[in-house]
Amino acid sequence: MSDWTDGYLTDVEYSHAYNRELNPLAARLALLEAGLSSPRFDTACELGFGQGLSINLHAAASTTEWWGTDFNPAQVGYARELGASSGVDVKLLDDAFADFVHRPDLPDFDFIGMHGVWSWISPENQGLLTDFIRRKLKVRGILYIGYNVVPGWASFAPIRHLMAEHAALSGAAGGGKLNVLKGTLEFVERFLATNPVYRRANPMVVDRFDGIKGKDPSYLVHEFLNGHWRPSYFTTMVEALSPARISFACSASYLDHYDALNVTGEQWALLQSVPDGPFRQSLRDFMINQQFRRDYWAKGAARLTHLQQVEGLAAERVVLVSQRPQVELKVKAPLGEVSLHAPVYDPILDLLGDHRPRSIGEIAKAMQPRNVTLKQVMEVVMVLAGAGHLAPAHDDATIARVRPAAGRLNDAILERARSVGDTTFLASPVTGGGVAAPQLVQNFLLGHRRGCRTAAELAEFVWQNLDAQGRKLMSQGQTLETREANLGLLTSQASAFLDERLAILKALQIE
């Protein structure tokens, strides 16, 4: 095999992931909250787009011109078919980074993003991408990078090394990568069962290994068996990216913006005692045992005045994208599960419960009689968005403009979901990006579009489709053999779809 892969694994396709941090609207909210300016996102680029779900959803549901590349032809083929269905002129190239970065036809970009790429490519490719960012990211432009960091990987990194070595040995004897993975996982299990001193010195590796074993094999192959794999310290990233003349702006994980969810009072005091710069970020990674960072970086971002920030936030719109939580609301954060303060959260959730986009200014005004401040409203917005309940939203004119393309993309995704369940996001013209919708929800939505109105009609619609493919549902590990049993389960799930899900999908203009 010729080495066009640069040490990157190409014989197993990556999973169909969606990353909301790559949505420029998500970046704008995080930057505003951090008191930094954002450019108008006219042009954007995704490096190593995998199956291309993120780039296609973002291109179809926004007015931004998207460019991207990935050198795995099988993935690019899927991405291009999706792209063609939306009718949007999204530029999905199959160039290796070494070729892409020198293309003469590229515009300068307001946003460049890469998720799950940096830690898995060679130092030469990292250098090429840094130079690309230096040349092609506009002044005031934003970079997003999601990458592995050392503290969270420190004790487990030797297991990944062992897996890669074992896989190389057994791969040489033949057999596809997925088979090799199976053998390698079994081998590591046997190794840990021998109670080696390494296991005793690093007791958490057993739980960690148990946690990864059941994950999607195509993810595991890419994460663990790739030729390159190098988690970074935050300070190493600062050094690596410094030739691109960018600086760290803020975390793309909204929950990271609130120290109270992440560090204890004692840890906070220690963090405050060191300069507010890369070392503080690095120290914080140690405190929360950070494993994967999602960061926005900026090329010369302007610091907003207080007035600019308040006015910017007041104009920013958000929408509730999940069912309004009826019981006590909790979020998972590094400090554990945190219950959210009902007197502040409940009225805001009540207001947003109709799933209409509202500006943060409108929310703050409605909360004034309850003495809830803009600062508190912002915290609620960021925490709910960080927990996946809320998303930033476009203005009405943009929603109307992008709705046809998002609709065409959704048509193609819904059609695919009749037989394949790998694409579990739909495009919302409201949020400018992807909204989670598992295969069955997509099947019900298709049935609804085709005129099924009751739970029984929807169940029958989905059953006809399954039956035509000789497929049956599973319940509690058992296959449901009869038509009646399948229809029974489908009908109860269709009721839940009609009662809870459909109204949200409609509000997000995914119909």
Ligand SMILES: C[S@@+](CC[C@H](N)C(=O)[O-])C[C@H]1O[C@@H](n2cnc3c(N)ncnc32)[C@H](O)[C@@H]1O
């Ligand atoms: C772990 S996957 C992540 C994919 C996607 N960003 C996501 O999060 O779903 C890394 C991707 O980078 C691509 N890649 C790796 N090295 C590359 C190179 N030298 N040129 C272009 N693409 C590359 C791979 O084909 C793969 O799809």
